[in-house]
Each structure stands twice: as structure tokens, then as C-alpha cells.
Amino acid sequence: MKMKKFLNDPNTLTDELLQGYALAASDLIDVEGHLVISKTLKDADRVTIVTLGGSGHEPAQAGFVGDGMIDIQVVGDVFAAPSPQSVFEAVKMADKGHGVLLLVLNHAGDMLCANMVMKMAERAAITVRKVITQEDISNAPRENAADRRGLAGAIPLYHIAAAAAKEGKTLDEVADIAQKYADAMATISVAVRCATHPANGESFGDLGDDDMEIGMGQHGEGGGGRQPMKSSQETIAIMANALVKDIPLQKGDKCFVMINGSGATTLMEMFILYKDCVEYLENLGIEVVANMVGEILTVQEQAGFQLNIAKWDEETERLWNTPARTFAFSK
Structure with missing residues (x-):
């Protein structure tokens, strides 16, 4: 094409x-x-x-x-x-x-x-x-x-x-x-459609019509998390749970949340994802004190997002x- x-x-x-x-x-x-x-x-x-x-x-x-x-x-x-x-x-x-x-x-x-x-x-x-x-x-x-x-x-x-x-x-x-x-901090990504290289038009891969891949890298590197497409809440539950365990975060902690669009994800989706992430963390007793939502580090027209969570203290919040x-x- x-x-x-x-x-x-x-x-x-x-x-x-x-x-x-x-x-x-x-x-x-x-x-x-x-x-x-x-x-x-x-x-x-x-x-x-x-x-x-x-x-x-x-x-x-x-x-x-x-x-x-x-x-x-x-x-x-x-x-x-x-x-x-x-x-x-x-x-x-x-x-x-x-x-x-x-x-x-x-x-x-x-x-x-x-x-x-x-x-x-x-x-x-x-x-x-x-x-x-x-x-x-x-x-x-x-x-x-x-x-x-x-x-x-x-x-x-x-x-x-x-x-x-x-x-x-x-x-x-x-x-x-x-x-x-x-x-x-920790980050995990998900892709639902791969990018093309702007110099030659070559695609980074093919995720088909019904699949997504959790863990795909910025240049099409495989993440090993290919699975059927899921809702915002279901996707956030998988990704946020993995980040909370990795950092790790505990009840009473404060954190920063980033929803980074990959280039072809709508703001509608990103705001819904952010809402679901805040609710997920609040249910664990973790307070979200700052955020970034939008296209921050993209991969051309790749569709998907990166979820980044960082544990914050008073010095970080002040800075x-x-x-x-x-x-x-x-x-």
C-alpha cells in the first residue's frame, strides 16, 4: 500500500x-x-x-x-x-x-x-x-x-x-x-497498529484487525504480549498492575501517571485510559498527584500508548x- x-x-x-x-x-x-x-x-x-x-x-x-x-x-x-x-x-x-x-x-x-x-x-x-x-x-x-x-x-x-x-x-x-x-519509574507500552518508516514506507509489523501487543518497543520490537483487543479498563488493569509491582507502589504512596500516545491514538482514548488508571490506583490506595496526557514521544502513526508511572516524594513534587x-x- x-x-x-x-x-x-x-x-x-x-x-x-x-x-x-x-x-x-x-x-x-x-x-x-x-x-x-x-x-x-x-x-x-x-x-x-x-x-x-x-x-x-x-x-x-x-x-x-x-x-x-x-x-x-x-x-x-x-x-x-x-x-x-x-x-x-x-x-x-x-x-x-x-x-x-x-x-x-x-x-x-x-x-x-x-x-x-x-x-x-x-x-x-x-x-x-x-x-x-x-x-x-x-x-x-x-x-x-x-x-x-x-x-x-x-x-x-x-x-x-x-x-x-x-x-x-x-x-x-x-x-x-x-x-x-x-x-x-517504570513504563509499559501497548500497540494496536504498527507504524511505517517515513523514508521508505515499510511497516514495523502487522497486528491484524483484532489483536494488540503489550510490550512492543518504539521501533516495532516485539513485546511478547500479543493478545485479543481489550477495553480501556481491561488493558489498564494488566499494564498498571505490572508497573505497580515493578516499582513497587504501596497503599499511601503518591505517584505520577503519563499516558503517552504513540502517534495515532485519539485524545478521547487517552483521557478514558487516564481516568481508568487513576481509578485503578485509587482503589489500591495510591494517590495520583501529577500527570502528562497526550502525544509526548511518538512513533509516527503507530496506534497504542505507553503507560508510565513514577513514585513521587515531596522533593520530586516541588521540583x-x-x-x-x-x-x-x-x-
């Missing part, structure tokens, strides 16, 4: 995407090549934050560059990590004398790139701490967290870490807060309420 997307040249997808984004968010960001740079960076006197990742997941991650979140996002081609040299250039640009926090989602290309950047920064005597998000519970148990993929849970972590940096905390303090948040403004997020 012919792909229907409003594109021009498959070879310039990311370049054109970033050109359009620079025009749309000209009050918030500058774009230099594949670097998306917050306009607040030039006056930053604090720890700064750099992240990296391929295009094709909009608004993540570039949509979260701005005041109170990411300082520089290094954008790779569609579903591909950027080059280590480009990330190293971003680290040098971001460094304001207080150190740089490099936040990385656990995917093979991103990790290889980040590890090389850390060596380059060490040789250049630039102080960098790396924090990895690896919260996808579907492909490894918590004791093997290094094998878990990074999903949409990175987005709230960006704001928590940036708020800590705004308070003047040291690089080690900011990195420790980011790591604590990364350790306190979350710090003002922030990006193209895709504001507090």
Missing part, C-alpha cells in the same frame, strides 16, 4: 523537520545543523542538560528544549542516533563551568554514541555525568535494568533534573536526583512545580 504522508524528499526529512521547527519555535530555540538549542542557554550559570536521539518521535525530544528543561538536544536521522562528534560539540557548547548532565535513553545506538562522548569529554577535561533511562519493564526484570529500553519516562525526568539545576545544585546533586527519578516553558511543555 502506498504511504500517505505530506513529505518532500526522503533524504532530507530530518533537515526539513528541524527547519520547520526552528520557524515554529523561534522564540524558544535556535537550530544549528542538528543541534536544537534553548535560547536560555546563553545566560545559563548552572548545570546544563544535553540529550540525544533520532528524529521520528516528535515532539520528543526536541520539543522539550527550552526554559526549565533540555538545554541542547542533538537530533539524529529518523530512528537513528546522532554522531558522537555532534554530541560532543553540544556538550562543549553547553558547558558553563558547572558541568553537563548527559541524559540518554537506553537504545543501542544512543548508548554507543554516549559512551564515546564520555571518553571524548574526559580527554577534553569537561566534567560530564551520564544518566540512563531504562524503564521499559517488558523486556527485562528490574534486576537486569541495563537491558531495559528507555521510553517516554525520560520526558518528566528532564524537567525534574532541570529544576534541580535551576536551584543551583551541583552536577553530582542534579545527576543523583535524575538517577533517583529514573530508578523510581515538578518549578516553572518551565518549551514548545511541547509548560508549567
Whole structure:
């Protein structure tokens, strides 16, 4: 079947995407090549934050560059990590004398790139701490967290870490807060229809007319949870139960809930899913104190969603309420 997307040249997808984004968010960001740079960076006197990742997941991650979140996002081609040299250039640009926090989602290309950047920064005597998000519970148990993929849970972590940096905390303090948040969250996804690659139209898979797959990754990786399509309440019961056990959450705990649409899930569905998740957690005596609902980290037109839950404490809640403004997020 012919792909229907409003594109021009498959070879310039990311370049054109970033050109359009620079025009749309000209009050918030500058774009230099594949670097998306917050306009607040030039006056930053604090720890700064750099992240990296391929295009094709909009608004993540570039949509979260701005005041109170990411300082520089290094954008790779569609579903591909950027080059280590480009990330190293971003680290040098971001460094304001207080150190740089490099936040990385656990995917093979991103990790290889980040590890090389850390060596380059060490040789250049630039102080960098790396924090990895690896919260996808579907492909490894918590004791093997290094094998878990990074999903949409990175987005709230960006704001928590940036708020800590705004308070003047040291690089080690900011990195420790980011790591604590990364350790306190978990995500699981479900897909009901797979995406197509925007450069060639190839599908990531076929889930048929009646099935869904719990645990499918951002790039079509199998999750092992293929089953007949279920209602919102039934799906939330399966997914939220798994997350509560993994974190773990107990009666009296406070938490954050994200319903992240994958690109082709309606807001009607997302709000119903959120309502069902809040009710599920309340029945366990767990209080939902903050949320994100919407398309946050997408996979083109994949239909489904990611459910992210994080255990919160008073410090996390305070940091979350710090003002922030990006193209895709504001507090």
C-alpha cells in the first residue's frame, strides 16, 4: 500500500523537520545543523542538560528544549542516533563551568554514541555525568535494568533534573536526583497498529484487525504480549498492575501517571485510559498527584500508548512545580 504522508524528499526529512521547527519555535530555540538549542542557554550559570536521539518521535525530544528543561538536544536521522562528534560539540557548547548532565535513553545506538562522548569529554577535561533511562519493564526484570529500553519516562525526568539545576545544585546533586527519578519509574507500552518508516514506507509489523501487543518497543520490537483487543479498563488493569509491582507502589504512596500516545491514538482514548488508571490506583490506595496526557514521544502513526508511572516524594513534587516553558511543555 502506498504511504500517505505530506513529505518532500526522503533524504532530507530530518533537515526539513528541524527547519520547520526552528520557524515554529523561534522564540524558544535556535537550530544549528542538528543541534536544537534553548535560547536560555546563553545566560545559563548552572548545570546544563544535553540529550540525544533520532528524529521520528516528535515532539520528543526536541520539543522539550527550552526554559526549565533540555538545554541542547542533538537530533539524529529518523530512528537513528546522532554522531558522537555532534554530541560532543553540544556538550562543549553547553558547558558553563558547572558541568553537563548527559541524559540518554537506553537504545543501542544512543548508548554507543554516549559512551564515546564520555571518553571524548574526559580527554577534553569537561566534567560530564551520564544518566540512563531504562524503564521499559517488558523486556527485562528490574534486576537486569541495563537491558531495559528507555521510553517516554525520560520526558518528566528532564524537567525534574532541570529544576534541580535551576536551584543551583551541583552536577553530582542534579545527576543523583535524575538517577533517583529514573530508578523510581517504570513504563509499559501497548500497540494496536504498527507504524511505517517515513523514508521508505515499510511497516514495523502487522497486528491484524483484532489483536494488540503489550510490550512492543518504539521501533516495532516485539513485546511478547500479543493478545485479543481489550477495553480501556481491561488493558489498564494488566499494564498498571505490572508497573505497580515493578516499582513497587504501596497503599499511601503518591505517584505520577503519563499516558503517552504513540502517534495515532485519539485524545478521547487517552483521557478514558487516564481516568481508568487513576481509578485503578485509587482503589489500591495510591494517590495520583501529577500527570502528562497526550502525544509526548511518538512513533509516527503507530496506534497504542505507553503507560508510565513514577513514585513521587515531596522533593520530586516541588521540583515538578518549578516553572518551565518549551514548545511541547509548560508549567
